[in-house]
Amino acid sequence: MRVVKDAEERRNEILDAANELFAQKGFDGTSTNDILEKVGIARGTLYYHFKSKEDIMDALIERYSVRLIGAAQEIAVDKSTPVVERIIRVIMALNISDGSSQEIMEHIHKPQNALMHQKIQKVLINGVTPILADIIREGITQGLFNTPFPYECMEMVMIYANTIFDDDMVPMTNEELAHRAQALVYNIERLLGAESGSLMQVMQMFGS
């Protein structure tokens, strides 16, 4: 029973299957056999569309990051919402993420998926930091913030938050987590030269 489909359609079928399997069992724990059985194709077909197993992962990350950074960008350019609120919205967009990309983030935080996590972190850091830095610069012209290093500040915050909250790099109880969050807001205010408590106030409007 041979079924011929448009190349792009097949590619997406494979990516969808891989996405689910990687989430369940990790990259190393998933065999190419698992993937091609799930899609219902032969070995050769898989390697017709992708040149290697890692190539599948890269394509998956690409698809994911395009969506995510696009969403962040969209929020960032909306000059009608105040600067501080916009920052928070951008950050929230990273964690929640929409529909199909959701699964990927839920199960990535296992040591199994170290490489995948590293690659995602890389596109996240280099993709989102410039977006955030632009908002900060806007805040500086408005007199809200004051720092000679807006980009580096956001880079630091991005990397730290990503590592602390998304990895199991630092084992934490819920208490410790809350304490970390509180400290982070305080530290961001200091880094950005914002008035003490100015970020905290806006944060509380969103809960958590």
Next chain:
Amino acid sequence: MRVVKDAEERRNEILDAANELFAQKGFDGTSTNDILEKVGIARGTLYYHFKSKEDIMDALIERYSVRLIGAAQEIAVDKSTPVVERIIRVIMALNISDGSSQEIMEHIHKPQNALMHQKIQKVLINGVTPILADIIREGITQGLFNTPFPYECMEMVMIYANTIFDDDMVPMTNEELAHRAQALVYNIERLLGAESGSLMQVMQMFGS
């Protein structure tokens, strides 16, 4: 030609070989065959001493982290050197590292070694941060620093510096690197509530 050795000696021979090979070819790129051929032992012998390939990596990391954190601790408790200088010495101990551990850090920063890097980062962050935080608290009592979150500050700095300077997470030219370093010192001063330029001065005494 069967040679019998003390278990611990063999274990270390295996770890030394693995250390070198992982550095050259990465964890995934190194086969257990490579290791046992380099040591000159049979398959069974390798698995007599280690229960899996990953077990070898874990033992390697353990050996490495014990040395490194020990060295950091030693510097930290020497109350005769001034606080700021001590901090810098601890951080420098992480990058240079002595002899046998040196190689491991030199070649880890390839995407191949993602898992290994993640594991090392984990022990580094959770092992060194408390040491640094203690020095900061000392600095607070001396009136040098002023922050309600000494631990979280150092955690942020550790994670950021490790990611930025040790990974190829963020591609950088030498100029950009220098700019990052400058920004980092500035930001650390802000985080710790130190007098502006107080860290910078001491840094310059060390060069780089």
Next chain:
DNA sequence: TATTACCGACAGGCAGTCGGTCTATAAAGT
């Protein structure tokens, strides 16, 4: 003589390759 260290053949599973097959569509012939 018992324990500890060691051996190497073997099983099972894996990623990636390759020659060949099917099918849809376009071109050529009638």
Next chain:
DNA sequence: ACTTTATAGACCGACTGCCTGTCGGTAATA
């Protein structure tokens, strides 16, 4: 208009070579 032929894109599955981990058995040491 209607069939035949050509071509390229999508697909197939057997096969290769490598890899990790196991196990029954063997030599050395105390």
